[in-house]
Amino acid sequence: xxxxxxxGKALNHGLRRALENDPKVIIMGEDVGKLGGVFRITDGLQxxxxxxxxxxxxxxxxxxxxxxxxLAIRGYRPVCEIQFDGFVFPAFNQIVAQVSKMFYRSxxxxxxxxxxxIPYGGGIxxxxxxxxSPEAYFSHTPGLKVVTCxxxxxxxxxxxxxxxxxxxILFFEPKRRYWEKGPVELDAAPDFPLHASRLIRxxxxxxxxxxxxxxxxxxxxxxxATDDGRELEVxxxxxxxxxxxxRVYESVRKTGRCVVxxxxxxxxxxxxxxxxxxxxxCFYSLEAPVLRVTGxxxxxxxxxxxxxxxxxxxRVLDAVDRTFGW
Amino acid sequence: MANGESEPGTDVPAGGFVQLLTPEGERVDSxxxxxxxxxxxxxxxxxxxxxxxxxxTVRRLDAEATALQRQGELGIWASLLxxxxxxxxxxxxxxxxxxxxxxxxxxGVLYTRGIDPIMPFGLFRGVDQGGWDxxxxxxxxxxxxxxxxxxxxxxxxxxxxxxxxxxxADGEAVIAYFGDGATSQGDVNEAFVxxxxxxxxxxxxxxxxxxxxxxxxERQTRIPLYRRAAGYGFPGVRIDGNDVLASFAVTRAALDxxxxxxxxxxxxAYTYRMGAHTSSDxxxxxxxxxxxxxxxxxxxxARVKAFLVKQQIADDTFFGEVDDSARDLALHLRExxxxxxxxxxxxxxxxxxxxxxPEVDAQREQFxxxxxxxxxxxx
Numbered sequence: 001x002x003x004x005x006x007x008g009k010a011l012n013h014g015l016r017r018a019l020e021n022d023p024k025v026i027i028m029g030e031d032v033g034k035l036g037g038v039f040r041i042t043d044g045l046q047x048x049x050x051x052x053x054x055x056x057x058x059x060x061x062x063x064x065x066x067x068x069x070x071l072a073i074r075g076y077r078p079v080c081e082i083q084f085d086g087f088v089f090p091a092f093n094q095i096v097a098q099v100s101k102m103f104y105r106s107x108x109x110x111x112x113x114x115x116x117x118i119p120y121g122g123g124i125x126x127x128x129x130x131x132x133s134p135e136a137y138f139s140h141t142p143g144l145k146v147v148t149c150x151x152x153x154x155x156x157x158x159x160x161x162x163x164x165x166x167x168x169i170l171f172f173e174p175k176r177r178y179w180e181k182g183p184v185e186l187d188a189a190p191d192f193p194l195h196a197s198r199l200i201r202x203x204x205x206x207x208x209x210x211x212x213x214x215x216x217x218x219x220x221x222x223x224x225a226t227d228d229g230r231e232l233e234v235x236x237x238x239x240x241x242x243x244x245x246x247r248v249y250e251s252v253r254k255t256g257r258c259v260v261x262x263x264x265x266x267x268x269x270x271x272x273x274x275x276x277x278x279x280x281x282c283f284y285s286l287e288a289p290v291l292r293v294t295g296x297x298x299x300x301x302x303x304x305x306x307x308x309x310x311x312x313x314x315r316v317l318d319a320v321d322r323t324f325g326w
Numbered sequence: 327m328a329n330g331e332s333e334p335g336t337d338v339p340a341g342g343f344v345q346l347l348t349p350e351g352e353r354v355d356s357x358x359x360x361x362x363x364x365x366x367x368x369x370x371x372x373x374x375x376x377x378x379x380x381x382x383t384v385r386r387l388d389a390e391a392t393a394l395q396r397q398g399e400l401g402i403w404a405s406l407l408x409x410x411x412x413x414x415x416x417x418x419x420x421x422x423x424x425x426x427x428x429x430x431x432x433x434g435v436l437y438t439r440g441i442d443p444i445m446p447f448g449l450f451r452g453v454d455q456g457g458w459d460x461x462x463x464x465x466x467x468x469x470x471x472x473x474x475x476x477x478x479x480x481x482x483x484x485x486x487x488x489x490x491x492x493x494x495a496d497g498e499a500v501i502a503y504f505g506d507g508a509t510s511q512g513d514v515n516e517a518f519v520x521x522x523x524x525x526x527x528x529x530x531x532x533x534x535x536x537x538x539x540x541x542x543x544e545r546q547t548r549i550p551l552y553r554r555a556a557g558y559g560f561p562g563v564r565i566d567g568n569d570v571l572a573s574f575a576v577t578r579a580a581l582d583x584x585x586x587x588x589x590x591x592x593x594x595a596y597t598y599r600m601g602a603h604t605s606s607d608x609x610x611x612x613x614x615x616x617x618x619x620x621x622x623x624x625x626x627x628a629r630v631k632a633f634l635v636k637q638q639i640a641d642d643t644f645f646g647e648v649d650d651s652a653r654d655l656a657l658h659l660r661e662x663x664x665x666x667x668x669x670x671x672x673x674x675x676x677x678x679x680x681x682x683x684p685e686v687d688a689q690r691e692q693f694x695x696x697x698x699x700x701x702x703x704x705x
Binding site: 057071104109 | 461678679
């Protein structure tokens with residue numbers, strides 16, 4: 001029986017389930033205990049699982065990830081919360097130089113089953129450092145896996161799958177979608193792989209690829225496109241490293257057109273890699289170049305203009321139009 | 327004398343340090359610090375002789391590694407020359423259940439853990455990245471980014487507490503190694519904060535060898551490093567890092583405190599890097615010969631030898647035998663290093679992820695096919 005819950009609450013349920021299922025799972029971060037996190041994703045967990053398993057840490061991101069490494073060597077499965085996207089950078093070295101390389105360095109002897117949760121993306125009217133999309137930095141780093149959820153059901157299952165995986169995983173949460181509701185089968189086991197993209201709307205005229213907060217935007221654009229008589233196929237990428245491109249190629253070979261959408265800056269973003277791969281694999285099927293709809297190559301702007309920075313329905317449709325103009 | 331303090335004008339740093347064996351080989355029975363803690367050792371003659379053997383052996387192995395590097399057999403070597411006492415003393419102070427988190431210079435600690443000295447040579451020869459099983463050996467992989475391992479050590483120590491493995495004599499403890507330069511790193515300061523806050527069973531063992539490559543201690547700190555501990559809420563002790571007895575006594579006491587649940591300690595081992603930072607470095611550009619000479623007089627091995635002779639614990643037959651067996655071990659090590667096979671290029675795709683990755687798998691296949699395309703061709 002599916003319950004209707006918000007994406008944030010689905011994550012909370014998923015974390016609770018992970019804590020129940022494995023005594024080695026611990027949660028650590030700033031304000032995750034009594035407060036339940038600034039977004040309340042860990043609400044109530046410390047009360048039920050104790051201060052040793054839901055740990056309010058000192059205010060030091062490198063420390064959160066660095067000590068998680070030691071705890072993982074000791075046999076724990078730490079789930080680290082980075083409070084906001086723009087605060088992950090003090091931990092950058094520990095993530096890209098240590099977490100990512102320990103398995104490789106140790107010739108496979110050290111597994112670091114660490115999940116690093118990062119609320120990311122804009123659209124919440126915040127000040128600097130609270131609206132960024134740093135997923136490309138981590139996707140560029142071998143040894144890390146990167147995933148992102150876009151709806152409550154995926155949030156619930158993917159967080160549990162990420163925690164039970166022995167790979168180190170960056171788990172990006174679309175913070176502006178925390179309050180969006182959807183059905184979740186709380187008693188069901190995950191029925192879809194963690195590292196797989198998913199076709200979420202079938203169409204024939206163009207393929208739109210999106211992930212995280214932009215999935216909703218892509219679906220809205222697809223709905224609007226029907227007014228122009230166009231059927232857009234939408235794929236939720238879900239896994240950013242590794243990318244799961246098989247489904248994408250299949251779709252593009254069918255539609256002949258491809259638009260990639262993400263909030264982060266376009267320059268060397270996920271869209272660039274995806275466009276390169278689609279071009280390589282679907283060259284003879286393409287009717288137009290792969291187009292990108294992304295944040296601009298500027299620092300994330302002030303909140304009053306962020307709606308103009310963020311890709312929206314109109315920009316997605318504009319790009320689709322342009323693929324038809326080639 | 328409080329904190330082993332000596333009179334100004336001697337070679338003891340202001341504020342003193344714990345010293346149980348003078349550079350002349352005189353034993354100091356015990357030292358009581360300003361904090362009221364008394365340090366001493368109670369070794370049998372055999373144990374003194376074995377400490378001497380350790381010191382000579384790790385120096386000899388280190389010399390062999392330096393030679394191998396000069397002969398082009400190692401890409402680089404980070405010599406421990408001058409720091410033997412700090413490493414052997416603290417390494418021997420560990421109990422079997424204790425866990426060490428080294429930098430890339432702790433070959434002496436590695437040796438005292440009973441680990442095959444060949445282990446780090448894969449890293450320095452360039453045939454791997456320094457891989458072994460840290461849990462099996464209770465000795466983490468070498469960490470090259472300065473100070474990063476102190477946080478790993480802290481997390482591991484927190485795990486010990488969470489496992490309920492402190493509070494008695496059989497408890498576990500962690501020792502984190504780092505240098506004077508590392509104390510400027512944010513990670514080391516975060517490790518201090520976390521260890522203090524979580525009362526972690528950890529000993530921070532700082533080998534202050536006076537230089538971070540070319541930069542002298544004055545570029546890292548305005549106060550003696552051991553005094554920083556007070557700001558984080560745990561004790562700091564400075565030892566004569568060239569005195570293996572002080573290194574043993576203070577580290578043993580600090581580890582035992584930690585395993586009992588008494589929290590962290592910072593030990594500053596005041597020593598000197600007699601050689602270059604690594605084989606790629608030229609220390610004559612930034613320090614004067616007379617300084618190096620003055621530290622030669624405080625050599626960590628010569629003082630133990632002097633002590634053994636004075637106490638008639640060992641004679642020339644023993645010293646000759648130790649030298650011979652250290653040389654044999656070094657030559658054997660050399661042979662084994664030279665016999666290390668280069669890895670197969672395709673192995674670079676191994677161990678990227680525990681669960682693998684289709685992207686890495688695809689690249690491995692492409693690479694294999696590319697390599698196969700040269701088969702049978704003549705260059």
